[in-house]
Amino acid sequence: MNRSCLCSILITTALICGAYFIGNAYLAKQFKEKLLSWEITDKMHNITENMHKITTDKMLLNATLRTCENLNKPLGTESLPQGIIAKTSNLETQHLWNYGDTKKGNVNRSMSLLAMAVGIKQKKLVNKVIQKFPPRDFVVMLFHYDGVVDEWKQFPWNADAIHVSVMNQTKWWFAKRFLHPDIVAEYEYIFLWDEDLGVEHFNPQRYLSIVKKEGLQISQPALDTSKSEVHHPITARRKNSKVHRRMYKNKGSGRCDDQSTDPPCIGWVEMMAPVFSRAAWRCSWYMVQNDLIHAWGLDVQLGYCAQGDRKKNVGVIDAEYIIHYGLPTLGVVETASTSVRNETDPKSTESSESHEVDNRPEVRMKSFVEMKRFKERWKKAVKDDRCWVDPY
Numbered sequence: 001m002n003r004s005c006l007c008s009i010l011i012t013t014a015l016i017c018g019a020y021f022i023g024n025a026y027l028a029k030q031f032k033e034k035l036l037s038w039e040i041t042d043k044m045h046n047i048t049e050n051m052h053k054i055t056t057d058k059m060l061l062n063a064t065l066r067t068c069e070n071l072n073k074p075l076g077t078e079s080l081p082q083g084i085i086a087k088t089s090n091l092e093t094q095h096l097w098n099y100g101d102t103k104k105g106n107v108n109r110s111m112s113l114l115a116m117a118v119g120i121k122q123k124k125l126v127n128k129v130i131q132k133f134p135p136r137d138f139v140v141m142l143f144h145y146d147g148v149v150d151e152w153k154q155f156p157w158n159a160d161a162i163h164v165s166v167m168n169q170t171k172w173w174f175a176k177r178f179l180h181p182d183i184v185a186e187y188e189y190i191f192l193w194d195e196d197l198g199v200e201h202f203n204p205q206r207y208l209s210i211v212k213k214e215g216l217q218i219s220q221p222a223l224d225t226s227k228s229e230v231h232h233p234i235t236a237r238r239k240n241s242k243v244h245r246r247m248y249k250n251k252g253s254g255r256c257d258d259q260s261t262d263p264p265c266i267g268w269v270e271m272m273a274p275v276f277s278r279a280a281w282r283c284s285w286y287m288v289q290n291d292l293i294h295a296w297g298l299d300v301q302l303g304y305c306a307q308g309d310r311k312k313n314v315g316v317i318d319a320e321y322i323i324h325y326g327l328p329t330l331g332v333v334e335t336a337s338t339s340v341r342n343e344t345d346p347k348s349t350e351s352s353e354s355h356e357v358d359n360r361p362e363v364r365m366k367s368f369v370e371m372k373r374f375k376e377r378w379k380k381a382v383k384d385d386r387c388w389v390d391p392y
Helices: 002-069 120-131 150-154 171-178 204-214 278-287 298-305 360-384
Strands: 111-118 138-144 162-165 187-193 218-223 275-277 314-324 332-334 338-341 349-352 356-358
Touching: 111 120, 111 171, 111 204, 120 150, 138 171, 187 204, 187 278, 204 314, 218 298, 275 278, 278 298
Parallel strands: 111 138, 111 187, 138 162, 218 314
Antiparallel strands: 187 275, 218 275, 332 356, 338 349
């Protein structure tokens, strides 16, 4: 009995142990399979997240690159942050020690620029011109082609003007070198005038008011025909008119009528007193040739810089007119007086008087040569630029 009971207990215990080990092995296998599944799922999730992050980063990088490409940084500034780059300047003077000291008052006020090539012999005419341009609205820049600067100090406006002095250079030579569009970008209009002008009947504020109302990008004041040297009929003042854009010529060669579409019949101003908008000057400056200092021939092509239709955006203002005296100043060179020692009396000297050398015929000849060269360059540029389409 006891033996039979003991055998039963041993058999039962053996079965229980067998069942335990077998079940334990089965559960371990299931757990390992489950754990492996979790690890795979977690790895896949991480891979998906990483791929999504990489894709997002690439998209952000591409967007940043596209944005950076559109910044159009000036050449040579690629290593600088965008916010520190100062692309433009102006001709405003700054105080050496005071802060916020602006002579013009409101820095946000719209300013324009009067630039003139001048010689001391025409100081009376120049003074009258500058007095017409109030300093609160205009910056004055004088190009001294005779090297004389100090003698202008007698005028009250002299201290506020910008003076540039280089001997025997033209207005266009100065303009190409000192009126770069980025330098004068803050000025709404640029008056680029000769010195031999009379302004008794001219008011710059009223002039610009008409220019803005008429939408003119390039303009000039009309000439008083009774007192002016008029080279081109389109510049002549028309009485009882505010502005005109074309001229009429019924005789001789080069006739002009209502069907005319080309300069000088329409879309044309003379070079002695042009007025440019900011945008028109930016274009015109690039057309001024560095070595063709008289700029002859440029007037015919200025309409391409009129920011649209030259038949509408180029005009002559009759209501505000000037006198063009036509004084031939360029090319007249005054030789300095010299002292020569008297051979018979070493202590005394004989002075030779100064005299003028007139090179105006040579200046005019060079102007014609430059006009021919400019026409040749324009023709070649049109031929070589396959992408350019002539709007006219």
